[in-house]
Amino acid sequence: MLGDTSFAIHPGKEQQSGSKTYRDIGKLHNYQEKDNTYMFSCENGTIAIQFYTESIVRVIMNQKNPIDLQGSKAVIAKPKKVTIEVTDDDERILLSTINVQLVITKEPFRITFKDSQGREIVSEGKYGMAYRENGEVIACKQMSENDHFYGFGEKSGHLDKRGEKLEMWNTDVYAPHNPETNALYESIPFFMTLREGKAHGIFFDNTFRTFFDMKTSEEYYSFSAEGGQLDYYVMVGPHPKTVLEQYTYLTGRMPLPPKWSLGYHQSRYSYETETEVRELARNFMEKDIPIDVIHLDIHYMNGYRVFTFDKERFPNPEKLIADLKEMGIRVVPIVDPGVKKDAEYPIYQEGVQEDHFCKYMEGEIYYGEVWPGISAFPDFTEEEVRKWWGEKHAFYTSMGIEGIWNDMNEPAVFNETKTMDVSVMHRNDGNPTTHRELHNVYGLLMGKATYEGMKDNLHGKRPFLLTRAGYAGVQRYGSVWTGDNRSFWEHLQMSLPMVMNLGLSGVAFTGPDVGGFAHDTNAELLTRWTQVGAFTPFFRNHSAIGFRYQEPWQFGEKYETIMKKYIQLRYIWMPQLYSLFYQASKQGLPVMRPLLMEYPNDAKTYNLNDQFMIGDNVIMAPILSPSVTNRVVYLPKGDWIEYSTGDSFEGEKVHLVHAELEDLPIFVRKGSAIMHGEWNSNQDKETKVLTMKVYTSNEDGNYQFTFYDDDGETFAYENGEYLKLDLDIQSVADSINVVILDTEGNYRPPYQEIHIETVGSSKRILINGKESNIIKL
Ligand code: GLC
Numbered sequence: 175m176l177g178d179t180s181f182a183i184h185p186g187k188e189q190q191s192g193s194k195t196y197r198d199i200g201k202l203h204n205y206q207e208k209d210n211t212y213m214f215s216c217e218n219g220t221i222a223i224q225f226y227t228e229s230i231v232r233v234i235m236n237q238k239n240p241i242d243l244q245g246s247k248a249v250i251a252k253p254k255k256v257t258i259e260v261t262d263d264d265e266r267i268l269l270s271t272i273n274v275q276l277v278i279t280k281e282p283f284r285i286t287f288k289d290s291q292g293r294e295i296v297s298e299g300k301y302g303m304a305y306r307e308n309g310e311v312i313a314c315k316q317m318s319e320n321d322h323f324y325g326f327g328e329k330s331g332h333l334d335k336r337g338e339k340l341e342m343w344n345t346d347v348y349a350p351h352n353p354e355t356n357a358l359y360e361s362i363p364f365f366m367t368l369r370e371g372k373a374h375g376i377f378f379d380n381t382f383r384t385f386f387d388m389k390t391s392e393e394y395y396s397f398s399a400e401g402g403q404l405d406y407y408v409m410v411g412p413h414p415k416t417v418l419e420q421y422t423y424l425t426g427r428m429p430l431p432p433k434w435s436l437g438y439h440q441s442r443y444s445y446e447t448e449t450e451v452r453e454l455a456r457n458f459m460e461k462d463i464p465i466d467v468i469h470l471d472i473h474y475m476n477g478y479r480v481f482t483f484d485k486e487r488f489p490n491p492e493k494l495i496a497d498l499k500e501m502g503i504r505v506v507p508i509v510d511p512g513v514k515k516d517a518e519y520p521i522y523q524e525g526v527q528e529d530h531f532c533k534y535m536e537g538e539i540y541y542g543e544v545w546p547g548i549s550a551f552p553d554f555t556e557e558e559v560r561k562w563w564g565e566k567h568a569f570y571t572s573m574g575i576e577g578i579w580n581d582m583n584e585p586a587v588f589n590e591t592k593t594m595d596v597s598v599m600h601r602n603d604g605n606p607t608t609h610r611e612l613h614n615v616y617g618l619l620m621g622k623a624t625y626e627g628m629k630d631n632l633h634g635k636r637p638f639l640l641t642r643a644g645y646a647g648v649q650r651y652g653s654v655w656t657g658d659n660r661s662f663w664e665h666l667q668m669s670l671p672m673v674m675n676l677g678l679s680g681v682a683f684t685g686p687d688v689g690g691f692a693h694d695t696n697a698e699l700l701t702r703w704t705q706v707g708a709f710t711p712f713f714r715n716h717s718a719i720g721f722r723y724q725e726p727w728q729f730g731e732k733y734e735t736i737m738k739k740y741i742q743l744r745y746i747w748m749p750q751l752y753s754l755f756y757q758a759s760k761q762g763l764p765v766m767r768p769l770l771m772e773y774p775n776d777a778k779t780y781n782l783n784d785q786f787m788i789g790d791n792v793i794m795a796p797i798l799s800p801s802v803t804n805r806v807v808y809l810p811k812g813d814w815i816e817y818s819t820g821d822s823f824e825g826e827k828v829h830l831v832h833a834e835l836e837d838l839p840i841f842v843r844k845g846s847a848i849m850h851g852e853w854n855s856n857q858d859k860e861t862k863v864l865t866m867k868v869y870t871s872n873e874d875g876n877y878q879f880t881f882y883d884d885d886g887e888t889f890a891y892e893n894g895e896y897l898k899l900d901l902d903i904q905s906v907a908d909s910i911n912v913v914i915l916d917t918e919g920n921y922r923p924p925y926q927e928i929h930i931e932t933v934g935s936s937k938r939i940l941i942n943g944k945e946s947n948i949i950k951l
Contacts, residue, residue: 196304196312199235201281205267207260210253212269213241216283221303223285225256226407228271230420233285235313235404237305242403246381247615247622248647249407251424274410287374289410295367295374296408301394303404311380312398313406321369322780323388323395324414324768325679327362327646328656330355333671333768334781335365340386344614344643345593346586348658349692351665359584359657360644361614362679363397364425366417371775375409375417377424377646381614402611414678414771415763422680422762426650430759431683433886434504435577435638435653436751437466437859438741439714440725443691444471447487448494451505454725455498459856463726463738464745466859468498469579469716470507478546479514481521481569495574502856506577506638507570511585511620512549515541521566525550530559532609535599542587542594551585554619555600555612563620564627571631577638578624580652583617584643617643618651625651634888640712646680649762653683653712661690661721666703667798671783673710677764678771682755685712694722697729698800698835701736705838706796708740709747709788711755711765736836742853747788749849749864749883754789756882756898769793773810776826782808791846791877795831795839807831807839814841815869815934822934844934845871845905849881864925866949868903868910870934877903881928884921897921897951909938914949926951 200217207213214221219237226232232253234241261268269276277286286297294316301314323335331338331353342361351358363378365386378384380399388395397406409420440458445451451468458465474491476482483491495505513522513531525531531550532540541548553559570578587593596610609616621641628637639652648654656672659665669686676684688707689695695703695717704726707713717724726737744751754765764771767787769779785795785807793814795807807829814823816831817840823829831839842848847868851861866881884896896919904911912930928949930939939947 196306197237198304199237199283199302202278202283210256210258211243214278214283219305221283223269223276224253225258225271226251226253226424227420228256228273229410229416230407230424231274231276231287232405232407235303235305235311237311245405246379246645247619248379248645249424250426250647250650274408287408287410289372289374289412293372295369295372295410296376299394305404309401310398311402311404312396313404314394314396317388317391317393317395318369319392321367321395322770323365323367324770325362325365325375325675326386327364327679327681328358328360328654328672328676330358330668330672332781333674333783335386335388337389339389342384342386342614344584344617344645346582346584346657349660351657351659351668353668359617359642360648360654360676360681362644362646362648362676362681364421364646364679366414366678368414368770368774368780373411373414373417373774375411375421377407377409377421379405379407379646381645382611383613400610414774415761418678418680418762418764422649425647425680427680427762428649428682428755428759430636430884430891431653431755432576432636432638433748433752434466436711436748436755437713438464438744439467439469439506439712440465441469441714441716442471442723443717443719444473446473448489448491451494452497455501455503457725457727458503459501461727461734461738462855463734464741464853464859465503465856467504467506467577467714469714470505472508472510472545474507477514478510479516479519479521480509480512481566492573499574500857502859504577505575506579506640507575508579508581509624510544510580510582511551511554511616512542512544512546512582513552514546515548515550522550524562525552528562530562532594532598532600534595534597535606540595540598542585542589544582544587551594552620552623553601554616554623555602555607557603559601560619560623560626563623564630567624567627568631571628576628576632576635577640578628580617580620580624580639580641580643583620583641584613585616615645617641618645618648621648621651634890636887636889644681649681649683654681655712655714655716656684656686658691658718659686661693661695661699661717663699663799665690666699666706667784669710670706670786670798671768673766674764674768674786677711677767680762682758682762682764683711685710685714687714687716689715689717689724691716692718692721695724697733700724700726700729701733701835702797704737705740706794706798708744708838709766709786709794711751713744739836740838745853745859746850747848749851749861749881750789752886753849753880753882757789757880765789769810776810778808779810789879791843792848793841795841797833797838803834804830804832805839807841809841813844813871813873815844816841820933842867842869842933844869845873845875845903846877847879847901847903849928860924862925864923864928866912866928866930868912868930868932868939870910870932870937871905872935874906876905878915883923884919891919891921894919895921897923905937909940911940911943912949913942923951
């Protein structure tokens with residue numbers, strides 16, 4: 175791996191190791207500025223520095239050609255007009271905005287970023303930016319002994335990636351997913367550094383295979399790519415939340431998902447017939463287990479041909495979909511990119527005749543084997559192809575389908591390399607580029623085609639998209655599940671840091687296959703996993719062909735009762751979760767987050783893998799091992815109340831907590847509040863009574879949060895059809911005063927009031943200073 179040799183860089187000199195030689199960018203010759211872009215002509219190439227905002231700076235190195243400012247399709251922001259102060263002396267150039275200062279030394283060319291307090295955040299020393307003759311590019315940055323690294327998209331292992339080497343190359347990994355399995359389905363070359371309580375971020379926008387080495391040295395870390403430009407953005411933070419806001423300012427935020435997609439999803443590879451699907455739905459109804467979605471895996475299709483239904487297995491899909499909708503259940507079918515090579519199959523015919531498939535430069539279509547056998551793959555890098563594919567989804571929407579599940583879009587191919595030939599030449603909107611360079615964005619662009627096509631076809635309704643592969647920016651189109659995990663306790667454990675790091679990579683709507691996909695699950699594992707799943711942003715139980723069925727009732731009543739309770743809890747917490755999804759859509763902040771995001775000064779949170787937060791005031795401490803009913807819980811600053819027992823716990827302490835199989839320890843910070851709806855039935859999921867639970871504190875203080883709601887289904891919120899309350903809970907002596915700071919929007923929810931309840935020591939409740947416990951809407 176390239177990272178192994180990053181220390182072969184010597185400023186301005188070449189090493190004697192043949193193709194392994196790195197050439198440093200060398201000394202600065204001269205520079206010029208145009209439209210906030212500074213071009214530095216150096217001994218061995220050109221460097222550009224561009225200011226996107228006062229806090230986001232882009233650096234590009236191109237060793238051979240003129241700098242290309244276009245970037246990948248991940249970045250949607252444009253550089254803003256920023257006031258920059260320039261100082262130039264013999265040795266250094268200083269470029270400063272109000273939030274960041276770049277200190278550039280001339281010989282050799284090195285950049286140090288300092289924050290507004292003058293602290294070095296990203297700095298180069300002995301090593302800087304360099305390349306090899308074979309096209310590889312690398313950046314080395316100084317590492318401090320207090321650095322902790324997060325993000326990197328979907329990765330196995332622990333939360334803090336210090337001491338790891340990470341690789342980005344979208345890969346279909348059926349097995350194993352273990353700490354050594356590095357490249358998975360998603361490539362998000364973004365990370366956040368936490369250094370002494372302050373955070374900054376780096377987004378390496380290079381779609382080739384990339385590497386991050388936070389392991390080899392204690393003094394340096396590096397990021398490198400097989401080709402392309404060294405193109406990266408520094409986000410100065412300084413809070414972890416600000417870094418994410420900055421990163422998602424660049425790469426976009428999640429559109430508000432339909433509310434139904436936040437409910438419980440049931441899936442299996444596969445429910446193979448209409449009869450089986452109907453029986454499944456009936457079981458949920460009869461058992462009154464909440465459900466919003468049933469997924470149809472590949473068996474619904476005719477010979478795995480996308481945009482078809484198998485007429486024998488599913489004789490009347492329209493009716494099935496309509497009947498399920500009556501029960502409150504949506505159907506989400508899988509759509510893979512591989513289009514079966516079959517001269518009598520209209521999608522294939524069109525694809526060939528209208529020239530939509532990926533091809534070699536010489537003109538031959540690329541064929542690879544996937545579920546349908548030999549298949550061709552749409553070239554999603556081309557606008558016209560994305561449009562064609564998007565429009566095809568009318569097949570599904572005309573049947574009442576509002577959500578699509580994209581799988582195998584790395585793209586996965588059943589061959590040795592697991593993917594498409596890297597020499598395939600994508601058309602790439604008029605800029606032909608090899609698959610080697612665009613591999614990591616294939617899934618992102620399929621997601622774009624699907625989301626946009628569905629949105630057009632749904633005429634005002636919000637589409638739901640679930641995708642397996644992606645690149646930075648995938649949050650703009652879809653939610654992500656973490657692929658083919660297995661029914662192991664270790665995989666339940668690993669899913670927590672994995673989902674948290676995805677959240678720290680801008681992807682708020684994620685979750686693993688609850689219960690585990692492959693391997694036989696068991697009653698205890700499924701129960702514990704369902705407790706966690708009730709609070710992961712995406713909540714789907716999915717299992718693989720040939721393994722045990724794992725619907726909530728498969729292991730008898732004892733387990734079913736517990737799982738039902740937790741699935742119901744998901745719905746009771748829905749108003750709280752939906753407000754957090756709103757926050758994700760506005761600021762890019764994750765719904766499920768590691769404690770370090772809220773407590774960046776508390777070193778005990780830096781690698782806390784087995785606890786997570788929902789929003790800024792709730793900590794989940796699930797049981798993640800078999801036969802265990804006690805666990806250690808670390809609670810940070812503040813006082814806490816356990817949700818189901820009402821017991822009080824002191825913060826900045828470790829506690830031993832007891833949790834029988836039916837218990838999930840949940841801690842709510844005193845002085846804060848959560849919103850609760852209610853669970854009625856599958857046919858009536860509307861909350862008619864909304865409750866604000868205020869966890870009382872003996873300390874004086876206040877807690878601010880935003881409650882958000884809308885119809886959950888359409889884009890009417892874009893025209894003011896929403897309800898937004900900015901609330902401030904003020905705790906003083908014997909009372910709590912709920913102050914409504916601001917009310918916005920025209921949406922009239924089905925509940926007309928919010929009931930306020932206190933949990934903990936009883937206190938008088940005031941609303942805007944007047945005694946009352948009901949907010950009238
Ligand atoms: C892949 C997916 C899995 C799906 C299966 C069949 O393995 O990751 O979720 O069930 O393909 O479509």
